[in-house]
Amino acid sequence: MHVRDLAGEAVAGLLARPVRTALTTLGTVLGITTLVVTLGVAATAGNQIVGRFDELAATAVTVEVPESTTGAPVVTWDAVERLTRLRGVESAAAVADAVEGANVSVRSNALVDPARVTTHALTVLAATTGLPGAARGRMTLGRFYDEGHVRRGDRVAVIGEEAARMLGITRLDRAPAIFVGGHAYTVLGVLGDLRRERNLSAAVILPPTAGRRFGLREVTRVLVNTSLGATDLIARQAPAALSPGAGDLLQVIAPPSPARARDAARDDADALFLILGLVSLVVGALGIANVTLVTVMERVQEIGLRRALGAARRHVAAQFLLESTLIGLAGGVIGASLGVVAIVAVSAVQQWTPLLDVRLAIAAPLAGALVGLLAGLHPAWRAARMEPVDALR
Template identity: 60%
Template sequence: MDPRDLWAEALAGVLARPVRSALTTLGTVLGIGTLVITIGVASTAAHQIVGRFDALTATTVTVVVPPPPGDAAGLVQWSGVQAVERLAGVNAAAALATSSDTANVQVRANDVVAPGEMTGQTLAVVGASPSLPEAVLGTVTQGRFFDEGDVTRRDRVAVLGDQAAALLGIDDVRHAPAVFVEGQPFTVIGVLGGVRREQSLAASVILPPTTAADRMGLGLVSRVVVDTAMGAAQQVARQAPIALAPGEQDALTVTAPPDLSKARKGVEGDTNGLFLVLGLVSLIVGAIGIANVTLVTVMERVGEIGLRRALGASRRHIAAQFLAESTAIGLLGGVLGSSLGVLVVVVVAAVRDWTPVLDPSLALGAPLAGAVVGLLAGLYPSLRAARMEPVQALRSPS
């Protein structure tokens, strides 16, 4: 039988019962569509991890400096921050000096002690680089932050975290109010708010590094906070210790975010695996529908099969005809299901304001998958039709 005649007969068989064929095709459409939708939506959602990933965590590198033994000099100098800022991918960096002795210090907004009234608060005192607001993604809500001039002159100035200012009752720094840290006065020149990194700074008194060393004994850098560009954290984490303490970089402890590409691939693999199972289940349901309808069609066309056999059609011709019909139904369902799946993925991405991500091989291979499903579903009915003897088929009621 010529292949063109075979497909013409198969198409005629499919169109002879259009409603049944449409309902059978619908099963494949739903199966292939579900497969494309689930994998496409899962891939699209997984690719949003880089954009939706916590940018604060993904761009934070922290270098912890261990205290030196005895009276030895610290491993990291305050000027080392400038070397880190020159690294590619670094937006800002700042050094901090903290200690357990200054973690809970009595701070008062005035030096007058009124009987029966609480005039002070227990706050932390830290020394910091002038670049601290940029490194911790904070904003100076009042006044200004101290600068290099304040550091060089060793000015007795302080910047309060917004929570510390509220606790001390300081809501305006235009008149240069003072705070007394263990009896030592410091002029408040600004308030730092909206701190997203090192959030403990919100309830701290922040001093210039030279002033902190002179007045509070905070002369050694305890950690360095680095704000990086997206995707540069891993590289900066490798280079920052070398820039801060050449030759002693192994003594520093670096905290860096995980590799985003690995996280994305891991989540994408998990979600794809889950949704792939759901898509395959739907596809199997569609295949069962095709097999069932094709078998019913064979039983309804027993007389036609007997006539064809009597006119000289071989078993192979009969089997090929029914296989072609089931394959055509599967192919049509695959084309419609793939188109529906791609459309749904695009609509979902548009509604969620995502960038749709879909593997072209999936969209193009879905119709082929539908044809294969139809082919496999039609194997048993076609073999059953091919095994019919012409005499028995003609005697059977049609």
């Protein structure tokens, strides 16, 4: 059987039942479309995620300060000023927390109301004036205390959003006071919208001079926000700036390299969507196999007639394999085209920059043809095993 005749018979077999061929092709269309869309959207969305990760997560540095063993503090409160002079540091704040400051009794007034809970166990900590910027938050009410409050030792406080809700403080125009461990402090502001150090939402923040009453004398950690790309440099320079004589005692916690974290996040997203696309492709392959098998069973007499006229087993098998391969190829071409259109449409709606891999668009039809070929192996084998006498009976 000549190759040209074989191709003609395969095409004629497809065109003889156009509706069934179209329905069979639809399985591959859906599979290839899903594969192209998922991979393309993964690459496009991954690019957006990378940009957000670089802007937010890769610029935070934390310096852990150990407890002093000599009586002199390892890091002084004014050391943050030296740190902010470094090029690349956008904001920084020194924080002191201690066991004495955990679960401190805090009340919003001195009255005892048996009908409701008026006393709450909150965390009390001390911090320098740059804490809102270092914690990536903002003052939702009032303002943060300033250097004047710190120098004078004023008994003022700033509370987090959750602490304000628990204490029932919703306005500051009358200078409300809270009682921390039995001592009154004027509330200057409410700190909220925290994107870092979210535990501050349920805390009471005092100036360093006022925090000594609760054992908050020494700096325990320093929060630093850097410019994009300056994380590694600041992580190396921060210990020397904060404690020139004992920098080796400080532990710097910096995010991983942005390039490594970016590549890992992108690989994870690509792997996830690749698996989803392959599952859809398997569904399309099963559809081709099922319909091709039904086609073989319905064309038993045709197969028997061809065998009786001299067609060998390999000719019958090749015919059905070619038919299923052509179905997969057609589905791959249509699916790749629809996938590219879908990627551009999603990117336009989301105002993203579409990332299209030309190699994927070229390989998609070949993948569809391969799926069709593999899906037609069993039906072609069934057709080739038929005996002419049994098929014509």
